[in-house]
Every structure is written in structure tokens, then in C-alpha cells.
Amino acid sequence: MQDTLQTLVGGLSLGAVYALVAMGFSLVYRTMGLVNFAHADIAMIGAYTASTFYLTAKLPFAVAMVTAIVVTGAIGLVIERVLRPLENKDFDLMLIGTIGFGIVLQALAVLVWGTTGRAVPSPLHTAPLNLLGIRVRTYDLLVMAVAAIAVVALVFFLSRTKRGAAMQAVAMDHEAATAVGIDVGRSNALAFAVGAGLAALAGGLVGPMLYVDASLGGALGIKGFAAAMLGGFGSIQGAVVGGIAIGVLDSYAAGHFQGYSVLVTFLVFTAAIMIRPTGIFGERTVSRA
Amino acid sequence: MKAVAGDTAQCLSVRDLSVHYGGVQAVSSIGFSVEPGQSVGIIGANGAGKTSTLKALMGLVPRSGGTIHLGDKDLTRVRARDMVRHGIGYVPEGRHVFPGLPVEKNLLLGAYSRAWDAETHRQLEEIYALFPVLKEMRERLAGALSGGQQQMLAIGRALMTRPRLLVLDEPSMGLSPKLVGTILDVLLRLREEGLSLLLVEQNAKLTFGVTSHCVVMENGRVAVRGTSAELSHDPRVREVYLGL
Numbered sequence: 421m422q423d424t425l426q427t428l429v430g431g432l433s434l435g436a437v438y439a440l441v442a443m444g445f446s447l448v449y450r451t452m453g454l455v456n457f458a459h460a461d462i463a464m465i466g467a468y469t470a471s472t473f474y475l476t477a478k479l480p481f482a483v484a485m486v487t488a489i490v491v492t493g494a495i496g497l498v499i500e501r502v503l504r505p506l507e508n509k510d511f512d513l514m515l516i517g518t519i520g521f522g523i524v525l526q527a528l529a530v531l532v533w534g535t536t537g538r539a540v541p542s543p544l545h546t547a548p549l550n551l552l553g554i555r556v557r558t559y560d561l562l563v564m565a566v567a568a569i570a571v572v573a574l575v576f577f578l579s580r581t582k583r584g585a586a587m588q589a590v591a592m593d594h595e596a597a598t599a600v601g602i603d604v605g606r607s608n609a610l611a612f613a614v615g616a617g618l619a620a621l622a623g624g625l626v627g628p629m630l631y632v633d634a635s636l637g638g639a640l641g642i643k644g645f646a647a648a649m650l651g652g653f654g655s656i657q658g659a660v661v662g663g664i665a666i667g668v669l670d671s672y673a674a675g676h677f678q679g680y681s682v683l684v685t686f687l688v689f690t691a692a693i694m695i696r697p698t699g700i701f702g703e704r705t706v707s708r709a
Numbered sequence: 710m711k712a713v714a715g716d717t718a719q720c721l722s723v724r725d726l727s728v729h730y731g732g733v734q735a736v737s738s739i740g741f742s743v744e745p746g747q748s749v750g751i752i753g754a755n756g757a758g759k760t761s762t763l764k765a766l767m768g769l770v771p772r773s774g775g776t777i778h779l780g781d782k783d784l785t786r787v788r789a790r791d792m793v794r795h796g797i798g799y800v801p802e803g804r805h806v807f808p809g810l811p812v813e814k815n816l817l818l819g820a821y822s823r824a825w826d827a828e829t830h831r832q833l834e835e836i837y838a839l840f841p842v843l844k845e846m847r848e849r850l851a852g853a854l855s856g857g858q859q860q861m862l863a864i865g866r867a868l869m870t871r872p873r874l875l876v877l878d879e880p881s882m883g884l885s886p887k888l889v890g891t892i893l894d895v896l897l898r899l900r901e902e903g904l905s906l907l908l909v910e911q912n913a914k915l916t917f918g919v920t921s922h923c924v925v926m927e928n929g930r931v932a933v934r935g936t937s938a939e940l941s942h943d944p945r946v947r948e949v950y951l952g953l
Contacts, residue, residue: 582817582821582825585810585814585817585818586818586821588807588809588810589807589810589818592807592808592809592810593805593806593807595769595801595805596801596805596806596807596863596866597807597818598769598789598790599767599769599789599790599792599793599799599801599867600793600818600819600821600822600866600869600870601790601791601793601794601821601822601870602790602818602821603790604790
């Protein structure tokens, strides 16, 4: 029982990171109908940027994180701006364009930071807490808290602000959104920037938990993508539930199946998707005639 | 109810409007005008170019020629998203509500180009007075509404933009005769308030009931134009274009 709970706690913090990645995927999909395949690599750039400002520039961790979010947000804006002309011409090309940007970002990371990668020490030096016999690292709690705040902020933005409503309206109907005066391009740019910011948040937070190198995006991206699908692509609650589910599943599999853990995680994921192809909160939010 | 319609003392004038899709000419040099407070209909068979004309007017499809003026303002180069700021409200064909958003959000988005303040909420109440069923459904997702309710929502949303001119594309499409009657009543009421209407329809009875003047389109051109009263009694129009 103790072991089980211990694994659960470990899975929750990693799950919170997957949830953040999944939320970014879902936000861009929900507002543009586009799966941003550069998303995972944006998270990797976020991890590198945050670690550079934290380790090399010796900035406080929080400041380094904010800097990383701003940098990747700008990258998101650039990607959207470059791909924008494709949106009304050929949507598939836009999708492929995001894959291309992913490759560019990976190459850029190798050029700037090299191939060796880096370990990021935890910014919190307090001893692990002992809750009912379970050791909980304070950094894990921080990750969960930051992710929770991000979820609440994003849900608030989408459901309670005018711009958030407009962003969703754009996804549902370009023409009607345009007719009420919404700037579709600007709305998409904002979605990309916020999505990229979420990726950076995930990448920055995961730095002290995993090893930061150019392949971090792949590791984080595939789990985040699975989390988004499991929850229901496009759904923010789904991203959270899916992220935590994948995190916990991952953590159990690592404890029980060691080398085969990823295989087990994705077998369970595949079974779940076969049973419910639309995911837990699955809904069709985007229709493209 | 008066506040639903904005300042109406502007005349829409469209000249030589043309639309090409690839090499196909959908609309050829069509011209018409809507005087302040006037209701004008565009009728014609399927594929006559009615919807293309409206979309080109709204800037939603590229125009290959022509000019658009509202009063003395030249709207020819105004982008689609800015038409609403010049007082043109648009109810698209097939309703096009935002299905995943609640009814009230749909209406509020009509007021997207203004701050959402007390005035906006007062205006919202006016829309609810016009369409009481929308008030009952205000928390529901628009996609869960019936076709008639969605049409009312689409009209309500366009009215929330505070138009001088309301452009409607086939508001009766797919609706039961009873609901067409409801839409007719609403359009008549808006007309009485002095709102200018531009109505594209296949339902000739609805069109002649609401409008004072009509343009009959055929193959992207104006085939006949005149007052609605004349046209509704013109045997050629009735037979060839309307199948009455």
C-alpha cells in the first residue's frame, strides 16, 4: 500500500507536466483545428532556455521560467505568422509546416546548446516531506501547484474573457467569427503563443525531474500527445485528466515492468483509445467544411 | 426596442460587383442599392449567384470588380472583419452559430467590437424580448438548439452588432412554415423600427412579404428588378424564377 501511494505521488507530478503539454496541444487544436507538431520541440526549447537562465545567468528559477515562457511565446508567434498564408490554402501543408518547424527547433537546440545535454538541480533545497509515511519531494508539490494554477488560469481565460470566447468562436466558425469583427489571424497567433508558453512551462518544470537534451521534446511530446488524446483532443479538462492518467500509468509501469514500462504504458493507452476513440471528454470542437 | 437598430440614415450602394471562382464567373457586374430604412430582396434559383453576391459584399470572398459605398463612405477596400464596425450585420446562410458556446456567449460575441458593459447587457435583454426562447436557452450550447432557434440566435447575434443594415442569407432555409412565419414577423418588426434589410431568399413569399424592392438574379446577372408588388404579380417571374 505504501509503495503504491509512493508511486502515485511520483506519477502525479510527472502527470502534471504531461497535462501542461497536453493543454498546449489541445488549446491550439481547439482554437485552430491544427495539431501543432512543433509543440514538443517548443517544450524542449523552453526547458533549455529556462535552464540556461537558471544555471548560466544565475537568475532565480521563477524568473528563468518566465523568460523561457516569453521566448517560446515569441517562437509560437513566429511559427504562426510564417504558416498563416497556408491556413486558407492547404491545411495539410500547415500541419507539415509545424513538423518542419519542430526539426528546425531541434537543430537549433543542438547548435546553441550542443549534444551533451544537462542535468538541472532542483531549485528547492528543503528536505522531502513525510506525509503518512510517504516521502513527497517539495519540488513535486511545486510542479503540481504551478500546473493547477495554469489550468485554472486557462479555463478562466477561455470561459470568462471576451478574447477567450472569441478564440473558441474562431475555431467553430471562421466566417461567422469574421462577420462579428473577430480578427482570425490575431486570434490564431494568440493561441499559438499561449500554447507555446504552456509548452515552455512544462519544459522548464520538467528540467529538474528529467535530463534536458535535444531529444527531451520527443519524450515529453509523445506522452503529452497521448495525454491529450486520452482526455479528448481539444478538451482542457481532458488534457488534465489524460496527463495525470499517463503520468500515474507511467510511474506504475516503471515500478513493475522496468525496461518494458513505455511499452506497457502505450499498450494500456492503445486499449483505452480503442474502447473510446474520442477520449474521455471527447467532443468534436472543430469542423472544417 | 428602438435601440436594436443603430443610426439608419445611410444608403448602401453596390456597383458592378463581380465574383470569379477560378475561371468561373459567379457574379457579373451586379448593382443594387438599399435606401435608409428600405428592405431589398435578392431572389433567384439555386446557383444564381445570390449567396456569392452577399459574401462578396461582406468581403468574405474576393471580389474581382465593383465598388461598395455606405452613405459617402467607400467600403470597397474594407476587410470582412471591419464591415461590422461600419454598421453591416450579417446572418450567414446555414445559420453558422458557434455550436460549442452557450447561447448568451453567441449573442455577446455579436458585440465583440465593443466593450461588454451595462449597455451590452441592456441590449441583450432587448434581443431576449424579441426572441423569448433564447432567454430560456441562454445557458445551453448553441449546437443543441433546433434549426429555428439557431436561426433566431444568428439573427440575434447580428442585431447585437448594432447594424444600420442587416444582411440575411436564406433565413428561412430548412425551417417549418410556422417558423418561417416567426422569422417574417421579426423581420417586419425590425423594418418598422427603421432598420435597412438586404435579404437573399429562395422563399419568394417571405421575400415579397418583407421587402419593398427586389432584384431577381439569373446566372450571376440581374434578370429583372422592380418593386416587390410588381414582381410578385409578374407571371414570368412567378413561373420562371420562383416556380409559383
